[in-house]
Amino acid sequence: MGVLQGKTAIVTGASSGIGAATAKALRREGVRVAVGARRADRLEGDLALELDVTDPASCERFVERAVAELGGLDVLVNGAGLALGRDSFDESTEEDEQVVLHTNVDGLIRMTRLCLPHMRLWGHIVNLGSIAGRQAYEHAALYVASKFAVRGFTYALREDLLGRPIRITTVDPGLVETDFSLVRFRGDSEKARAVYAGVEAMRPEDVAECILFALTRPPHVNVDELVVKALAQSSGGRILRTE
Numbered sequence: 001m002g003v004l005q006g007k008t009a010i011v012t013g014a015s016s017g018i019g020a021a022t023a024k025a026l027r028r029e030g031v032r033v034a035v036g037a038r039r040a041d042r043l044e045g046d047l048a049l050e051l052d053v054t055d056p057a058s059c060e061r062f063v064e065r066a067v068a069e070l071g072g073l074d075v076l077v078n079g080a081g082l083a084l085g086r087d088s089f090d091e092s093t094e095e096d097e098q099v100v101l102h103t104n105v106d107g108l109i110r111m112t113r114l115c116l117p118h119m120r121l122w123g124h125i126v127n128l129g130s131i132a133g134r135q136a137y138e139h140a141a142l143y144v145a146s147k148f149a150v151r152g153f154t155y156a157l158r159e160d161l162l163g164r165p166i167r168i169t170t171v172d173p174g175l176v177e178t179d180f181s182l183v184r185f186r187g188d189s190e191k192a193r194a195v196y197a198g199v200e201a202m203r204p205e206d207v208a209e210c211i212l213f214a215l216t217r218p219p220h221v222n223v224d225e226l227v228v229k230a231l232a233q234s235s236g237g238r239i240l241r242t243e
């Protein structure tokens with residue numbers, strides 16, 4: 001029997017990409033998973049509920065129901081996140097700034113605050129950061145700022161959790177082929193496809209495996225950070241393409 005068998009988890013951003021793959025991988029390991037996202041019709045989990053991480057009332061409702069139905073919480077995976085646009089900062093807008101920061105930063109912090117009181121001994125929080133949170137690349141200022149914030153928050157929370165049996169990990173992926181680019185380019189599928197052209201990007205399942213690795217270490221081991229990139233990517237701005 002695997003070490004995750006019988007545990008419970010909340011996965012945000014589970015309607016697509018890395019969140020969906022993570023929920024699936026956890027369920028395969030015998031974890032009961034409450035999944036959330038705005039597009040509730042796309043969710044697959046033991047408990048699937050609409051969740052907008054930018055809306056405090058939605059988050060409160062979600063956590064209350066999830067904890068009641070799961071009967072306690074062992075794992076929180078903060079997967080909900082997005083980028084908007086690939087423009088110079090001068091061309092970015094206040095509206096985009098609010099959506100990106102409210103989702104990636106405020107939403108992640110809010111869900112963490114709401115879940116923490118319910119976490120059982122040896123609970124584990126996994127935050128989806130990005131290589132954008134480690135090194136800036138051009139025309140991505142809002143996203144880069146949001147992911148640096150995720151890393152800063154994770155470091156700070158680790159300080160505050162010291163002495164409590166709760167582990168905390170950031171997983172920072174490079175290029176993963178998901179709907180991320182379709183969202184970033186506001187539904188322009190041609191631009192989104194070009195991001196993954198001529199390169200073998202990671203699949204969401206690759207990142208889910210990294211999350212499982214962190215979750216399945218012995219209780220005294222905390223994987224602080226896990227940076228994972230496609231072999232053909234050396235940094236946020238540098239990708240080797242075959243064409």
Ligand code: NAP
Nearest residue numbers: 013015016017018037038039052053080081176178179180
């Ligand atoms: P994705 O396929 O577009 O999935 C993003 C998920 O976030 C969706 O389930 C979306 O669901 C959810 N979401 C967005 N806004 C939300 C909100 N306000 N409330 C609740 N859920 C919300 O993209 P992905 O690649 O899997 O991204 C997952 C995470 O990995 C993000 O944090 C992203 O920054 C990070 N990441 C991705 C890459 C990459 O190359 N793909 C690289 C590094 C890091 P709804 O739209 O249904 O709400």
